[in-house]
Amino acid sequence: MLGKTAGGLFWMFRYLERSENTARLIEAGFRIALTRPDAAKDEWASVVETAGVRTAFLERHDDFDGASVIDFLLRDKANSSSVLSAIETARNNARLVRTALTREVWEAVNESWMVLKEALRRPVREADLPGILGLIRRQSALVRGALHGTMLRNDIFDFARIGTFLERADNTARILDVKYYVLLPSISQIGSSLDNVQWETILRSVAGQRSYRWLNGTDITPRGIAEFLVLDGRMPRSLAFCVSKLSGNLSYLKKQYGHDYACVELVEKLGAELSETSIEGVFETGLHEFLTDFLRDNAALGAQIEQDFRFYG
Amino acid sequence: MDDSARFFDELRKHDGTPRRPYEEFCGWFSNEDIKRLKTKSREAETFFRRTGITFNVYGQAEADERLIPFDIVPRIISEREWARLTKGIEQRVRAINAFLYDIYHRQEILRAGRIPQELISENDAFLPQMIGVAPPGNVYTHIVGVDLVRTGEDEFFVLEDNARTPSGVSYMLENRETMLQMFPELFSKIKVQEVSNYPTRLRRSLSACPPSKTEGAPVVAVLTPGIHNSAYFEHSFLADHMGAELVEGHDLRVIDGRIAMRTTRGYRPIDVLYRRVDDDYLDPLTFNPDSLLGVPGIMDVYRSGGITIANAPGTGIADDKAIYSYMPDIIEFYTGEKAILQNVPTWRCGDPDSLAYVLDNLDELVVKEVHGSGGYGMLVGPAASKRELAKFRAKLMAKPSNYIAQPTLALSTVPILAKEGLSPRHVDLRPFVLVSPDKIDITPGGLTRVALKKGSLVVNSSQGGGTKDTWVLGE
Structure with missing residues (x-):
């Protein structure tokens, strides 16, 4: 496979994942804005922070009001992480790697782009927002379904999955990091209604409310949430889950190519660290410090993958 | 007032009855509901959009992607008509390759005074870098698109030879695919010759011209200028269907006298490069120094037998419009026969x-x-x-x-499905020809372009033209 093709697949799936994650962030922020109007502005600010686009946002807007944030995250072409930019970048990468995709996958991503471009042609009215956010999630599921149902399990599939999980791990870690203060046992007042809403928001933004309840009943605690999203290998958006998937796909590549890679070492080290850690240990280190380290290692892993498989040269 | 007297209609005779090749089709059509056909026609457009069969328009804001309009009424050619056309095309393409070999070697045709010296020496399409270079298998034009127009029952003219990087073959294939999906019943009634194996034939034809340094089965790749090129869809389509890598200049470099592509496992040599990049951009060391689309040093590799470039650099001298007027002489000079297909x-x-x-x-x-x-x-x-x-x-x-x-020229007409029903429009035809050392292979069909505007004679897609599926009937 061409290095460029591997890189195109990687970025195509990173951006698809990003568009879905951004939609979920908006969904969670919107929920708070509806239920706790007085907390709305802070919540929108934290959504922008989580999406990693604070500087870009403040260049265009003075205030974290809902309409500006939603428009910036959904439609603004100046924001490379907006849903519209992300789906366009994903689709351009899909065109670049067209020969590595089945017709079904290509058509799914091309159709998503057409549908979302049309849906996001004009600013989205509040009344239409839930429908549009649902549409974004469904389109994303469509591409994923086509990928799973039709693609050969070879290196092409591995690079697609690696992009997905690297992006997802980054996203979950950032959601936790931006909200880390509400999860700190020492500061949060257990049982206060503000915190309950905040915690629920975290679960909502990773589509984890239902799974969390299955595991813990209605006992929503900061420790429980942190453990769920950092260490629980059954939760498909947890750090542990993403790293184990990355590790799996990278070791398939190692086996297929019959070669050792620096990125395999990195991911194994990251996996070992997570499996040896308990949630108590995480809080001892400091949740924020732990997440900062993780984000750094995750980014370094991405850079090493680019280099090991010659995405650019 | 009535154009039917001036123009040859391929579907109907003067008395209004269908011409022989269209009889079965007209029988089917007369039982169809126009509304249903219109719905089908819109479905076709959705199909094209979803599949991404679009072309980019240069110099337009937002890098718009457009569809070439597709008309569902097929253009039908009888087996007898086709047999005659293929004979003429084969003769012409043989002559073009002989001409190219001659013009880059001994230049007998100039010595014989059959075409003027300055037409070659002062022509930008003539590449002095190709003088004395024998391409693998002596094939210059691996792929040719011959543009034909018809003016009467037995009158075909060659309007233009496309000997550089002819495009449009993906439309030939996708138009057929669309028709098969929309009207399967037609194909069980009417025997239409297959075109869908074109990519296999192309791969076979390209593989038959490996460079001298090839080891084992030739590795074929398609070189594209990238996703912003107007024909990118076609480049990826062909690479996909041939099972070849789709490469850009920056994926390639010269290693040990070969052109190698950067893969996830290191650099691998390519044997045959089907390039969809113009001569001028092929090698910044030899041609346009600002080109980022090509591969620095590829011409040296080519001259030393490290790679086959298809089509060979310098073939443009054969499809130049000034050379065109000499084609009857060129054919006669190299084949000793009169040209079967007329020149305009x-x-x-x-x-x-x-x-x-x-x-x-x-x-x-x-x-x-x-x-x-x-x-x-x-x-x-x-x-x-x-x-x-x-x-x-x-x-x-x-x-x-x-x-x-x-x-x-009084271009022939074939009807399109217009608002009011069938309405004649002018068409041309581009069959695709594959050349390998042992064979000239013409896929039975081609790209029929149609001027959608009533009375218009300009069929180019950039000027409001559309396309039709082209049927060559079998026995």
Whole structure:
């Protein structure tokens, strides 16, 4: 496979994942804005922070009001992480790697782009927002379904999955990091209604409310949430889950190519660290410090993958 | 008022009954509900969009992707008509390859005085770098698209030879695919020759010309300028269906006298490069130094037998519009036979007598730029306004040698499904020809382009043309 093709697949799936994650962030922020109007502005600010686009946002807007944030995250072409930019970048990468995709996958991503471009042609009215956010999630599921149902399990599939999980791990870690203060046992007042809403928001933004309840009943605690999203290998958006998937796909590549890679070492080290850690240990280190380290290692892993498989040269 | 007397309609005879190749189709059509067909027609458009069969338009805001409109009425050619066409095409393509070999070696045709020396030596399409280079298998034009027009029952003319990087073959294939999906019942009634194996034939044909340094089965790759090129869909389509890598210049470099592509596991040599990049951009060390689309050093590798470039650099000298007018002589010179397919009479405006004639008859002629393509910079005299004629006259007089003129041909018509039902529109035809050392392989079909505007003679997609599926009937 061409290095460029591997890189195109990687970025195509990173951006698809990003568009879905951004939609979920908006969904969670919107929920708070509806239920706790007085907390709305802070919540929108934290959504922008989580999406990693604070500087870009403040260049265009003075205030974290809902309409500006939603428009910036959904439609603004100046924001490379907006849903519209992300789906366009994903689709351009899909065109670049067209020969590595089945017709079904290509058509799914091309159709998503057409549908979302049309849906996001004009600013989205509040009344239409839930429908549009649902549409974004469904389109994303469509591409994923086509990928799973039709693609050969070879290196092409591995690079697609690696992009997905690297992006997802980054996203979950950032959601936790931006909200880390509400999860700190020492500061949060257990049982206060503000915190309950905040915690629920975290679960909502990773589509984890239902799974969390299955595991813990209605006992929503900061420790429980942190453990769920950092260490629980059954939760498909947890750090542990993403790293184990990355590790799996990278070791398939190692086996297929019959070669050792620096990125395999990195991911194994990251996996070992997570499996040896308990949630108590995480809080001892400091949740924020732990997440900062993780984000750094995750980014370094991405850079090493680019280099090991010659995405650019 | 009625055009039917002036133009040959391929579907109906003068008495209104269908011509033989269209009889079964017309039988089917007369039982169809126009509304249902219209719905099908819209479905086809959705299908094309979803599949991404679009072309990019240069110089337009937002890098718009457009569809080439598709018309569902097929263009049907009988087996007998096709047999005659293929004979003529084969003869012509053989002559083109012989001409290219000669022009880059001994130049016998110039010594014999059959074409003027300066037409070659002063032509930008002639590449001195190719002098004395024998391409693998002596094949210059691996892929040729011959543009044909029809003016009567037995009258076909070659309008243009496309010997550089002819495009449009993906439309031939996808048009058929669309028709098969929409009207399967038609294909069980009517025996239409298959076109879908074109990519396999292309791969076979390219693999039959490996360079001398090939080891094992030839590795084939398609070189594209990238996703912003107007024909990118076609490049990826062909690579996909041939099972070849789709590469860009920056994926390639010269290693140990070979062209190698950067893979996830290191650099791997390529044997045959089907390039969809123009000569000028192929090698910044040899041609345009600013080109980022090509591969620095590829010409040296080519000359030393490290790679096959398809089509060979320098083939443009064979499809130049000024050379075109000499094609009957060229065919006769190399094959010893009269040309089977006619050339359109052509006035070279660089010649003072011809120029005078062209200026006197501008409103009846079609005038084209020698190096133009895509229907740009072209004058269709009978359709032009007084102002347009005057403007073009000035351009023509400023640089006569830049133009050729031809009579306005009475292009045949095939109906399209218009608002009111079937309505005749002018068409041309581009069959695709594959050349390998042992064989000239013509896929039975081609790209039929149709001028969608009533009365228009310009079929180019950039000028509002559409396409049709082209059927060659089998026994």
